[in-house]
Amino acid sequence: MSENLSCPYNKSRIISADKFICDSAKCGESNPSINEIQCPYNSEHFVKPSHYSHHIIKECEQRPSQHQINKIVECNQVKNEQKEEEKKTKTKEDKNHKNSLKKQEPYVSENIVSEIPTADPTPEHEMRISRNEVKKGEGFILHKVKITSKEEEAKEEEKRKQALEEEKKKVLEEERKKDCQSQIF
Known part of the structure; x- marks a missing residue:
């Protein structure tokens, strides 16, 4: 109560x-x-x-002792000092960062490649081109080009077939296990 x-x-x-x-x-x-x-x-x-x-x-019995009050005051002072130090370091870092970016601008603009290298089709391989239009920049349209040979396509087909066969085997094994378990019970 x-x-x-x-x-x-x-x-x-x-x-x-x-x-x-x-x-x-x-x-x-x-x-x-x-x-x-x-x-x-x-x-x-x-x-x-x-x-x-x-x-x-x-x-008042709940009044904190003078020792506790002094600790609280000290903690608050330390926190305030840390905040002031953080503000000072942040402003210094911001200024340094801005200056470093200004120094890098000419270097970056000189080293940017403006042309995209393309592969020349050769008569030895029949090329398959899959076109995906991608907008880039100001109204220019580029095409993604995927170049593969018939040999590479054949290898990929074999890998796909093997993966499908493995999946079928797994499914069949799981069904057999379920059938066996259902027969036991």
């Missing part, structure tokens, strides 16, 4: 601990004339403004 607490705004009202935070917030909104301040370390603590500083400094 949950513990029951009295409402800080209306002492005659009893609230279960599970609903305390929501109900106390609603009571605080409906009773603005009652001036009680909620403790920043424990939301169940409501204190009169005159006792607020005393409560925070001495009475």
Whole structure:
């Protein structure tokens, strides 16, 4: 069972601990004339403004110790310093990267090959050309050319046939296994 607490705004009202935070917030909104301040370390603590500083400094048990506060402050300072260092290094890297690209532009433009080398068909092999139109650049159309000999085509056909035969064998073996298993049961 949950513990029951009295409402800080209306002492005659009893609230279960599970609903305390929501109900106390609603009571605080409906009773603005009652001036009680909620403790920043424990939301169940409501204190009169005159006792607020005393409560925070001495009475509140959830208040972090000075040692814990110092650790938190140090961690925040270290994080801020790391962020500042990252910003400095990023800007330096960006500047260096931009400068290196400017230096490479003339070199890259000189070494780009603008013509595409093509193979000359020879009379020894009968060529088969498969045309796939590919748009490239500004309205130019290039054709992908696949050049194969009859010997290469024959080898590919044999490989395909062997692959099909192997698949058929596998299927037949699986069917035999299933038949055997069904006969056993």
